[in-house]
Amino acid sequence: MRARHSNYPIGKLLLNVIEQSGLDPKAFFAELGFTNFSKSIERLDGWLRHGEGNTLLLERLQSSRFAIDDNLLKQVMAENDVLLQRERAAVAKREEDEARQAFQPYLEVIPEFSRPTQITLFCLSGGNRRFGSRVPDDISAWPRDDQLACLKRLVRENFAKHQGRTYFTGRIVGYLYRPTFDSEPIQLTVTGDLEARGEPLSHAVSYLRLR
Known part of the structure; x- marks a missing residue:
């Protein structure tokens, strides 16, 4: 030894x-x-x-x-x-x-299914990150109404671009937006409005790591 x-x-x-x-x-x-x-x-x-x-x-x-x-x-x-x-x-x-250093505000999709139908292909194809949208880096400093107006436009553009669907996780049923690293995510509908149903915050499936 x-x-x-x-x-x-x-x-x-x-x-x-x-x-x-x-x-x-x-x-x-x-x-x-x-x-x-x-x-x-x-x-x-x-x-x-x-x-x-x-x-x-x-x-x-x-x-x-x-x-x-x-x-x-x-x-x-x-x-x-x-x-x-x-x-x-x-x-x-x-x-x-x-x-924290890598954080950027991002509009993330909430998919219909919490678990991908094809986990391996989902991981190899980069998950659902591709279906989200970049938002302006300084958006968190904007007045709230301006943020919401921008988000509504981006949500509608995103939903139309992807025809309301993801690969392997079904339909897009909503969006999540987090303006800063420490802030709670804001949930939006597929029309870009604030989700006001008072239900628990949905989860987004963006990426799974293959082990």
């Missing part, structure tokens, strides 16, 4: 246990009951690289003669969780900052 390291408390603890066992890694995992050394290393690497992983490794470790003191393990896992939460918060903030 090549030299390994970890930035996570649980990863450092596991490496220390293996080192203090006096066994080479293959013999160590064999004593834990693992017959496939490659898969054992994959389980270990999950904890080392990501601070979380397959719990079977910990379960077998705690049932062996190499078991970690319960209080120490709880302390290390608590420290590990703090680090993971900090990392997740940093990722979330970075993604939000990127989304």
Whole structure:
């Protein structure tokens, strides 16, 4: 096994246990009951690289003669969780900052179906983004009546251009407009009027990521 390291408390603890066992890694995992050394290393690497992983490794470790003191393990896992939460918060903030920087006001279609009839083709063709319409970048600074007048015109043009339909998600049944990143979307009818039925805000299906 090549030299390994970890930035996570649980990863450092596991490496220390293996080192203090006096066994080479293959013999160590064999004593834990693992017959496939490659898969054992994959389980270990999950904890080392990501601070979380397959719990079977910990379960077998705690049932062996190499078991970690319960209080120490709880302390290390608590420290590990703090680090993971900090990392997740940093990722979330970075993604939000990127989304804010990239945000542009846009008129988005609300389709008839919440799930595409052909998911693969829907994704490969770019989703419903193509059916929306760009709006002026500075529209959020306009008086509200001017915004609504512009939106009504764009909605009618858009609906006519696409003949009221999308690919794979049925008819266009409405539109969503969000003037700023932090504002709630405004729902419009297919004629460009404000949706006033008082129903819960419909969702738009613009893009699905293939996994």
